[in-house]
Amino acid sequence: MTEAQTGHRTVPDGDEAEAERGRPNRWKVVFVTLLVVGALGAVTWVLLGSRLLVVRHVEVSGTELAPRDRVVAAAGIDLGTPMARLRTGAVRERVERLREVESAKIERHWPGTVRIVVREREPVAVFDRNGRYQLLDRHGVTVADAESRPAGLPALTVASPGPSDKATLAALTVLAALPERLSGKLAEVEATGPEAVTLHMQGGQTVVWGAAERAGEKIRLLDALRRTAGGRAVRTVDISSPEVLKTS
Numbered sequence: 001m002t003e004a005q006t007g008h009r010t011v012p013d014g015d016e017a018e019a020e021r022g023r024p025n026r027w028k029v030v031f032v033t034l035l036v037v038g039a040l041g042a043v044t045w046v047l048l049g050s051r052l053l054v055v056r057h058v059e060v061s062g063t064e065l066a067p068r069d070r071v072v073a074a075a076g077i078d079l080g081t082p083m084a085r086l087r088t089g090a091v092r093e094r095v096e097r098l099r100e101v102e103s104a105k106i107e108r109h110w111p112g113t114v115r116i117v118v119r120e121r122e123p124v125a126v127f128d129r130n131g132r133y134q135l136l137d138r139h140g141v142t143v144a145d146a147e148s149r150p151a152g153l154p155a156l157t158v159a160s161p162g163p164s165d166k167a168t169l170a171a172l173t174v175l176a177a178l179p180e181r182l183s184g185k186l187a188e189v190e191a192t193g194p195e196a197v198t199l200h201m202q203g204g205q206t207v208v209w210g211a212a213e214r215a216g217e218k219i220r221l222l223d224a225l226r227r228t229a230g231g232r233a234v235r236t237v238d239i240s241s242p243e244v245l246k247t248s
Contacts, residue, residue: 055081056112063118065144066100074098075106075116083108091116100143124175125156125189136161138176140168154183157190166194170212174199177215182222205233210240217242 058077060068075091088106095104095116105117121143123135133146136156140163154175158167171191175183188200199207209218218239225237225247238246 053083053111055079055083055086055114057114059113059115061115061117063100063120065120066098066118070098071095071101071116071118077114083110083112083114086114099141102137123150123153124172126150126153127156127158127161134161136168136172138172139163140165140172154186155188157188159192167191167196170194171197173212174209174215177212177219179219182219204235206236208236208238208240208246214242221245 055077056079058072058075058079060071063071074094074097076094077086077091086106086108088108091106091114092104095101095106095118100120101118102121103119107115107117109115121137121139121141123143124138125136126146126149127134127136128149133149134142135144135146135150135153137143140161142161156168156171158165158171161168163169168191170193171189174197175186175189178186185202186199187202190198190200195211197209197212199209201207207222221239221242222237225234225245234247236246236248
């Protein structure tokens with residue numbers, strides 16, 4: 001009888017052996033797949049659903065002006081939050097809203113510690129506002145207030161100090177460009193406009209700086225004048241146009 005008449009298909013011996021070998025291989029694939037899925041599920045549960053890897057401690061470093069408690073409060077990190085779910089970008093943005101903070105970095109330290117590394121704004125000048133002293137950084141941001149004049153910072157004299165005031169930014173740009181040999185002798189930096197910056201030195205000398213541009217040329221002029229003047233007192237120096245040096 002033929003295969004069609006009997007309704008059965010005869011499998012050659014070689015094919016039958018190969019089919020038998022394929023069945024356990026398929027079971028191995030299924031088993032390994034289930035094992036991987038189970039492992040991934042367990043890892044996901046440990047990271048997101050269990051109490052094993054949650055925030056237990058918040059550390060703060062790099063602060064002097066901003067109290068640690070204010071930084072922690074601004075960060076808004078809830079203890080018990082799964083470490084993997086912590087939105088470090090949002091935490092960083094909240095910390096950087098503090099006026100003392102220029103930048104912040106949020107670090108996860110497993111299994112349960114979050115570290116906030118703060119870079120604070122550095123005061124470079126002081127502004128007298130009705131008997132209270134505002135400490136400003138290089139961007140014109142008020143970093144802190146004080147009741148007494150802090151030592152070591154030059155006074156800033158402008159009409160409306162702030163990060164959006166062009167006169168303030170011009171004065172602070174000049175201040176940042178000064179080498180230590182000049183900034184250490186500076187008593188006051190005054191700006192009536194973005195192109196009208198004047199330096200008042202501790203010895204009483206006045207330097208009419210002008211615009212903030214061409215700082216390198218102006219500094220070289222001041223150094224050359226100091227060398228050539230010897231012990232002669234020069235009360236006023238006008239270097240607003242470096243091509244024409246004026247003294248009196």
